[in-house]
Amino acid sequence: MSMDLNSLKEHYLRCVRCGQCRAVCPVFAGIGNETAAPRGKVFLAHMLAAGELKADAEIAHNLSLCLLCRACTRECPSAVPVHKIITAARSLLAREVPNTLQKIIFKEIWSRSSLLNISARLLRGCQNLGLTVLGRSMGMLPPALDLVGKLPRRPARSFISEVTRPEGAPRIKVGYFLGCATNLMFPHVARSTVAVLSLLGCEVITPRELKCCGLPQEENGQMDVAESLARSNFAAFQRLGSKAIVTDCASCFAALKDSSAFKDIEIMDLFQLLNGLLPGHNLKKIDRAITYHDPCHLAKAQGITAAPRELLTRICPGFREMPGANSCCGKRTAVWNSGC
Numbered sequence: 310m311s312m313d314l315n316s317l318k319e320h321y322l323r324c325v326r327c328g329q330c331r332a333v334c335p336v337f338a339g340i341g342n343e344t345a346a347p348r349g350k351v352f353l354a355h356m357l358a359a360g361e362l363k364a365d366a367e368i369a370h371n372l373s374l375c376l377l378c379r380a381c382t383r384e385c386p387s388a389v390p391v392h393k394i395i396t397a398a399r400s401l402l403a404r405e406v407p408n409t410l411q412k413i414i415f416k417e418i419w420s421r422s423s424l425l426n427i428s429a430r431l432l433r434g435c436q437n438l439g440l441t442v443l444g445r446s447m448g449m450l451p452p453a454l455d456l457v458g459k460l461p462r463r464p465a466r467s468f469i470s471e472v473t474r475p476e477g478a479p480r481i482k483v484g485y486f487l488g489c490a491t492n493l494m495f496p497h498v499a500r501s502t503v504a505v506l507s508l509l510g511c512e513v514i515t516p517r518e519l520k521c522c523g524l525p526q527e528e529n530g531q532m533d534v535a536e537s538l539a540r541s542n543f544a545a546f547q548r549l550g551s552k553a554i555v556t557d558c559a560s561c562f563a564a565l566k567d568s569s570a571f572k573d574i575e576i577m578d579l580f581q582l583l584n585g586l587l588p589g590h591n592l593k594k595i596d597r598a599i600t601y602h603d604p605c606h607l608a609k610a611q612g613i614t615a616a617p618r619e620l621l622t623r624i625c626p627g628f629r630e631m632p633g634a635n636s637c638c639g640k641r642t643a644v645w646n647s648g649c
């Protein structure tokens with residue numbers, strides 16, 4: 310929900326600078342200086358709101374050093390909603406220090422599925438011609454592009470039907486939130502998600518007009534765009550009568566769970582839903598060693614760590630914990646701080 314920084318005054322004034330939030334912040338763990346710490350960003354937001362600091366590119370950069378994982382908010386003994394304060398400060402900065410490139414990317418392109426698809430196709434064409442490698446080596450393209458990987462030929466949207474019938478006796482009807490990354494970068498994941506749910510008796514609804522979940526826009530201070538996307542996505546599920554929604558993307562899950570547009574509908578992570586559906590099924594075990602890395606937006610933002618492990622130990626006797634499973638992978642921070 311959109312929030313003005315001044316309306317959060319009573320919250321940021323509660324920060325007693327105890328520093329407890331620093332111990333759980335993945336960005337502080339990586340960068341190590343006080344401006345990257347949650348309490349440092351709360352202080353910057355406070356100074357901005359009080360007019361003690363002028364909104365400028367340096368402040369915008371410091372406040373961009375956060376992936377909105379909410380670990381600090383969960384940890385804070387004074388119940389300071391750190392991630393909300395940072396989001397509100399970013400909205401203020403987006404108004405006072407507008408970044409044209411960010412606006413074009415997140416508002417004009419990313420929030421329109423047709424333009425996002427065209428951009429992905431163009432990027433894929435450039436990848437095939439070696440232009441992205443050339444652009445990167447000449448320093449003309451942001452390093453974050455290296456994280457995208459080779460884009461597949463077809464997005465999931467091109468082969469997933471709006472309604473996938475269950476195999477066997479129907480058990481539940483569930484909406485599938487097909488996020489941008491799964492659609493454009495990992496379509497094989499979407500194919501598997503829908504196939505497994507259908508096999509377990511779900512009628513899977515994937516509205517064709519789904520747009521971005523709004524998290525990238527929220528992270529870039531464009532709350533009005535994020536809220537408009539959430540309303541549009543909710544209407545898409547309503548049109549097809551979905552009473553519950555599942556997603557296989559941790560970031561989409563966090564965005565939908567926090568959105569006021571989705572407050573009256575059940576939002577489930579795929580692990581949670583599968584754990585409920587699997588009992589009674591005779592599963593073929595996976596005969597190899599498997600481990601699991603916790604995504605920040607699932608583990609830190611929503612506190613979901615047991616469900617993935619429950620599922621994996623059920624299907625894979627060789628499941629092992631990895632060291633640092635709860636550490637940030639670094640990808641999201643790298644993307645948002647890529648210089649755009």
Ligand code: SF4
Nearest residue numbers: 324325327328330385
């Ligand atoms: S945000 Fe909370 S945990 Fe962090 S320094 Fe302030 S009071 Fe302490």
Ligand code: SF4
Nearest residue numbers: 334375376378379381
């Ligand atoms: S939301 Fe996460 S990344 Fe951002 S300041 Fe808090 S702990 Fe750090």
